[in-house]
Amino acid sequence: QKEVEQNSGPLSVPEGAIASLNCTYSDRGSQSFFWYRQYSGKSPELIMFIYSNGDKEDGRFTAQLNKASQYVSLLIRDSQPSDSATYLCAGDGSSNTGKLIFGQGTTLQVKP
Amino acid sequence: DARVTQTPRHKVTEMGQEVTMRCQPILGHNTVFWYRQTMMQGLELLAYFRNRAPLDDSGMPKDRFSAEMPDATLATLKIQPSEPRDSAVYFCASGSVRAGEQYFGPGTRLTVT
Numbered sequence: 001q002k003e004v005e006q007n008s009g010p011l012s013v014p015e016g017a018i019a020s021l022n023c024t025y026s027d028r029g030s031q032s033f034f035w036y037r038q039y040s041g042k043s044p045e046l047i048m049f050i051y052s053n054g055d056k057e058d059g060r061f062t063a064q065l066n067k068a069s070q071y072v073s074l075l076i077r078d079s080q081p082s083d084s085a086t087y088l089c090a091g092d093g094s095s096n097t098g099k100l101i102f103g104q105g106t107t108l109q110v111k112p
Numbered sequence: 113d114a115r116v117t118q119t120p121r122h123k124v125t126e127m128g129q130e131v132t133m134r135c136q137p138i139l140g141h142n143t144v145f146w147y148r149q150t151m152m153q154g155l156e157l158l159a160y161f162r163n164r165a166p167l168d169d170s171g172m173p174k175d176r177f178s179a180e181m182p183d184a185t186l187a188t189l190k191i192q193p194s195e196p197r198d199s200a201v202y203f204c205a206s207g208s209v210r211a212g213e214q215y216f217g218p219g220t221r222l223t224v225t
């Protein structure tokens with residue numbers, strides 16, 4: 001069973017701090033990973049993707065991938081209350097179909 | 113501004129009635145996915161299509177659910193008969209096999225009483 005695991009949280013951080021969201025996966029063949037943000041009552045929105053080992057930065061967001069440890073993370077610098085949402089990690093599970101395997105999501109609360 | 117559209121946005125129906133949800137994927141995308149989201153189960157994949165052909169529908173109850181893609185601009189998900197346990201938010205997403213990412217529609221919030 002291919003799985004993507006996330007701590008459901010909630011993860012609470014003060015405004016301005018770095019929020020660190022983590023995800024592990026079981027399928028070593030997975031190549032691509034995606035982070036989605038979902039506000040309450042809204043649909044998931046793609047915010048980052050990463051294919052290669054290492055870090056990928058986009059504004060305040062940094063995605064990190066370590067294939068040897070089967071570990072993916074999302075760092076949010078200078079967290080804002082508007083970052084409060086559920087963050088879903090997804091991997092392609094080594095398929096070539098476009099299908100993604102989603103984790104259960106981590107709820108982030110940024111307190112002013 | 114390309115986006116996935118879904119109709120209806122909200123649907124309240126009585127148990128036993130047929131429900132049809134529609135999705136228009138982003139033009140040029142060749143994969144379409146149907147998901148169901150509940151607080152208890154999270155995001156569950158029901159079915160998906162590539163180039164309009166169904167690839168996998170193992171996630172949905174076959175006796176009551178059906179998914180089709182009559183043309184490249186329309187995907188449908190039908191529930192007949194509906195049951196209270198089908199109450200959930202149903203998302204459609206589209207993407208491309210090459211890129212891998214998926215873009216979600218706004219969802220249909222279904223309530224079956």
